[in-house]
Amino acid sequence: MPDPVVVTFLGGLGEIGRNCACIEVDGRIMLLDVGLMFPDIDMLGIDLVLPDFTYLRENAGRIDGCIATHGHEDHVGGLSFLLRDLSFPIYGSALTLGLARHRIDEAGLLDRTELVPVRDGERRRIGAFDVEFIPVTHSVPHGFATAFHTPQGTILHTGDFKLDLTPVDGRLTDLARIGAIAKDTGIRLLLSDSTNADEPGHARSEKAVGKVLYDLFHAHEGRRIVIACFASHIHRVQQIIDAALAFDRTVATLGMSMKKNVRLARSMGLLHVPDTKLVDIEDVGDLDPSRVCVISTGSQGEPMSALSLMASSDNRWIKIGPEDTVILSSHPIPGNEANVSKVIDGMTRLGAEVVHSGIDDVHATGHAKQEELKTLLSIAQPEWFTPVHGEYRHLTSHARLARLMGVPDERVLVCEDGDQLLLTDNGVTRGQKVPAGYLYVDGIVGDVGQGVLRDRRVLAEEGVVVVVVTVDAQSGAIITGPEIITRGWVYAPEAEDLLDECADEVRKAVQAAFDGDVPVDIETLQRHVRKAAGKFVSDRTRRRPMIVPVVMEA
Numbered sequence: 001m002p003d004p005v006v007v008t009f010l011g012g013l014g015e016i017g018r019n020c021a022c023i024e025v026d027g028r029i030m031l032l033d034v035g036l037m038f039p040d041i042d043m044l045g046i047d048l049v050l051p052d053f054t055y056l057r058e059n060a061g062r063i064d065g066c067i068a069t070h071g072h073e074d075h076v077g078g079l080s081f082l083l084r085d086l087s088f089p090i091y092g093s094a095l096t097l098g099l100a101r102h103r104i105d106e107a108g109l110l111d112r113t114e115l116v117p118v119r120d121g122e123r124r125r126i127g128a129f130d131v132e133f134i135p136v137t138h139s140v141p142h143g144f145a146t147a148f149h150t151p152q153g154t155i156l157h158t159g160d161f162k163l164d165l166t167p168v169d170g171r172l173t174d175l176a177r178i179g180a181i182a183k184d185t186g187i188r189l190l191l192s193d194s195t196n197a198d199e200p201g202h203a204r205s206e207k208a209v210g211k212v213l214y215d216l217f218h219a220h221e222g223r224r225i226v227i228a229c230f231a232s233h234i235h236r237v238q239q240i241i242d243a244a245l246a247f248d249r250t251v252a253t254l255g256m257s258m259k260k261n262v263r264l265a266r267s268m269g270l271l272h273v274p275d276t277k278l279v280d281i282e283d284v285g286d287l288d289p290s291r292v293c294v295i296s297t298g299s300q301g302e303p304m305s306a307l308s309l310m311a312s313s314d315n316r317w318i319k320i321g322p323e324d325t326v327i328l329s330s331h332p333i334p335g336n337e338a339n340v341s342k343v344i345d346g347m348t349r350l351g352a353e354v355v356h357s358g359i360d361d362v363h364a365t366g367h368a369k370q371e372e373l374k375t376l377l378s379i380a381q382p383e384w385f386t387p388v389h390g391e392y393r394h395l396t397s398h399a400r401l402a403r404l405m406g407v408p409d410e411r412v413l414v415c416e417d418g419d420q421l422l423l424t425d426n427g428v429t430r431g432q433k434v435p436a437g438y439l440y441v442d443g444i445v446g447d448v449g450q451g452v453l454r455d456r457r458v459l460a461e462e463g464v465v466v467v468v469v470t471v472d473a474q475s476g477a478i479i480t481g482p483e484i485i486t487r488g489w490v491y492a493p494e495a496e497d498l499l500d501e502c503a504d505e506v507r508k509a510v511q512a513a514f515d516g517d518v519p520v521d522i523e524t525l526q527r528h529v530r531k532a533a534g535k536f537v538s539d540r541t542r543r544r545p546m547i548v549p550v551v552m553e554a
């Protein structure tokens with residue numbers, strides 16, 4: 001009997017972001033994406049969140065590589081962190097690798113990381129793995145679904161996908177190939193994108209957005225147009241450029257990632273704009289505003305992005321005014337609504353006309369909706385089904401669709417981060433749990449634990465009170481202090497009396513400790529100081545700032 005084939009989910013099941021899974025065949029591991037997640041607002045000071053790498057570190061010797069399904073940050077953004085400790089080749093389309101390499105390069109890891117481009121439809125042996133790369137349509141070009149042909153049957157992972165029947169580049173999701181695999185060997189286990197499993201109907205074709213953009217450019221002739229979208233959405237950028245060129249506008253990009261990605265896509269022949277129609281943002285001022293189209297980052301209202309800075313009149317190059325039309329060719333990702341609405345408000349205050357997805361159909365999702373998910377299920381005819389890529393409610397909605405499409409109830413397995421599935425001759429069963437907590441990154445170091453976050457929350461909400469006192473423990477005398485220093489508890493200049501009273505309370509407590517029967521050490525004194533100060537602060541202000549006692553020996 002062959003060894004079980006093991007699927008381990010390290011991220012992306014229960015949240016949108018930090019997608020990461022392992023497929024194990026013959027004891028060897030192939031990673032499927034290593035993504036990152038952007039933090040919630042309550043994760044104070046956190047730059048990004050990664051999958052828990054414990055399982056990968058413990059099994060480092062068994063890792064043969066990583067397949068990057070497509071170039072979005074929630075799929076490749078974690079690689080530069082994992083590659084610091086481990087080394088393995090990365091397989092993906094040339095564009096995916098091009099997008100992924102920016103961060104790997106920034107981390108200085110490019111020379112020891114092998115990037116292996118694979119072609120549409122290619123089937124390749126990588127050690128113990130027999131992998132097939134199947135084209136899918138999505139909001140970044142050249143994404144793949146991945147078929148693992150294993151001794152326990154074929155596992156099909158859809159990657160992020162939609163069924164766009166008229167994609168901008170004509171590269172369709174290869175449903176015919178998926179159907180052929182289903183007929184030929186059958187699909188043992190289907191892992192499918194659940195992002196839009198709650199949404200009825202079909203996702204609109206990306207091409208439909210092109211028509212809307214053309215009409216908008218027509219309606220806003222004579223005005224400067226500033227338009228924001230995701231920098232990796234090369235097809236959207238192309239459609240914006242097409243509309244701009246149709247109305248004889250010159251295009252400038254704004255924002256680092258937009259500039260980089262446009263350069264990358266042009267160098268690969270995936271984005272078409274004549275040199276004469278592309279200018280540097282520095283030179284936009286020299287042109288007739290009605291002949292200009294600025295394509296900007298910041299469509300999610302990211303606070304430091306080009307678009308947000310424009311909305312608060314802080315952008316170096318572009319000053320927004322009543323002659324401008326600003327188009328947000330995007331839809332806010334859950335959690336970003338407030339930031340996006342702040343940008344819209346700022347632009348409106350500056351007199352600009354703002355067009356967004358709430359007003360016009362200037363965006364199409366990159367993820368399959370219910371009818372597309374059902375279509376895929378009916379073509380793949382999987383024996384077993386596990387929804388991936390979604391919050392818990394998306395996963396359960398997708399599970400419901402699978403049952404509706406005839407997958408038996410007991411063969412629909414809803415999993416979460418840290419879950420393992422074993423494929424054996426007896427079916428697909430649940431394995432052990434592996435660590436799958438959040439790995440918080442602040443700066444370049446991933447050592448921010450729950451304790452640090454808790455401290456930051458207290459500091460942010462209640463402030464800090466530092467009590468400094470110098471003593472001579474031998475003679476039992478206070479030499480200097482106590483001095484009370486605070487940030488965020490009370491406004492010090494106006495609360496001097498309060499600070500003096502607090503110092504008095506602490507002094508009494510220290511003296512009382514010295515006057516006791518037993519000799520006291522510094523640690524005990526610190527405990528007394530913390531207690532006295534904490535009680536005073538709470539009694540007098542009903543607040544609970546962090547109390548930091550600093551007791552020094554003279």
Ligand SMILES: [Zn+2]
Binds near residue numbers: 019072075160389
């Ligand atoms: Zn994704």
Ligand SMILES: [Zn+2]
Binds near residue numbers: 070138
């Ligand atoms: Zn994606």
